Amino acid sequence: MTTPSEQNKALACQGRLVAVVIAATMVIWLAAQWIGGQAGWQPRYAFLFDMAAIAAFIWALAVTWRIWRRQRRPLGNEDK
Template sequence: MKPETDPQEKAMAAQARLAAIVIAVTMVLWVGLSWIGGKLGWDPRYAFLFDFAALAAFFWALVVVWRVWRKRQ
């Protein structure tokens, strides 16, 4: 693996890492909160709230990954 010396490359790598972390954390929280909500009998509207929050996080990560991919082209 070549060393990254370009500051723009480092910035893009940091953005890609952040997007990956957001995807992983969102998935764990989404599944975990859905499971906890089912076990505790929370109102279904909270499930929709978790779903929409997860969709927003996934969309944000998709946009960031797409921008990084386009810059590297």
């Protein structure tokens, strides 16, 4: 068995970070929606949490796309 390269370790670390961000975003968003409904918050606060969740998901999508692109790059082209 070969040991993973430093680039593969970095990509795995980024992948774990993306997974944590996605999971935490869903939990926080669901909790905010439930709390807002129970406490009778105004709809604008619900939209605020919606926009924050969308921003987190877009960030996760961008980082995932970057990870995917780096894995598809041929060896020796680490500068891109």
